[in-house]
Amino acid sequence: MNAKRSQVDEEGIRSEDENRQIQRLALLSFVINLGLVGMKAVLALLSGSLAITASVIDSATDSVASLAVYGGLRLSVRKSPRFPLGLYKIENMASVAIALFVFLSGYEIARHVLRGPTDYPDISLATILFLLAGTIATFVFGQYVLVVGKQTESPTLIAEGRHRRVDVLSSSVVLASVLLTYLGFGIELFGITIDRIGAAVVLVFIVRAGWELLSDGMRVLLDASIDSETLDRIRKIIENEPAVTEVNSLIGRNAGRFRFIQATVGVRTDDLQKAYQISERLEANVRKQVPHVERVVIHYEPKPLEHLVVAVPLADDADTISHHFGEAPFFAIVHLRFSDKEIEKRELVKNPFVTLEKAKGIRVAEWLVEHKIDMLMAKEDMRHKGPSYVLADAGVKMEIVSVDRLNEAIDSILSKM
């Protein structure tokens, strides 16, 4: 049981602690960016450097983006299937508005780079040291976010961490241009000072960040819900889980480029522990197979059964109950109705794995689970054998029968219903 548990954990199921950690880091990302804005704004004012001014706008854009990410994570925690759509749209409209403001600032900087009076910024050693400290902090924090992002398989954090690497690059450009100016290199390209060249390079980063903010915001505004193709895919993944009887509701929404999924499913068990394990397995499967899924919340409802689907291994005459499981040539799959205790459907299926050399028991068990059976009646006591674990995992009950004929077995079940 424990081995099974840790295997499932490695498949990417997140604990509440991990979810809180992701949120905390997203918030910290915002705070750090905001701190950088403050620090660089002071440095820009004191030095008059256009490169540093551009860097302020870069960091300010990042602050807004990380705040939007944090908001998305917060909203996704709410247990209620209804989420405040209004608020959520405002958040994205703000993203779009701010992106436009970022482009406007970028344009202002571009204008200064190309025209305006040629003046040299006044760079002190302190300016350089502060910028260096900011760059190092960005690098260390970014690496940490990446590590946690990979551990928790959070697409949000991985994207944040990668973005911090880009920030280190743009900060280094500013640092280099400021350092060269400080050291007195009077390099000019077509009459443009090194400080302005630095600003022009940072401009590329600004446009990139602004574009991301704009497209993420627009995507959500234009397509607030997840596209139906993706939802269908997720529904299939959930329905493929043998222990799931039905998918009652499935909703998903985008926050930026990230996806949040909520599903209510009926599970074929009244054991809460087992139902919980099934929901964890579903979460892991969806996150593994669908990209950019930040969170999956599965609500499970143990379903009172309306039908009982019973499988019985049969011998060659297709009537006598077989003494074997994996080697049984036929299986009867009988659908019994609880309401009037009638047989709704009887099927006789050939065991497709009967000629298999190895592990046929396991294969047969998996194949029966695909038939969504609720119960297996057999002569063979399969406790502690491979097939029984497969069946138990899917919530299939096992009964040992003493009678010899299929009809007698069915009658004994009907009498107990």
Ligand SMILES: [Zn+2]
């Ligand atoms: Zn950035």
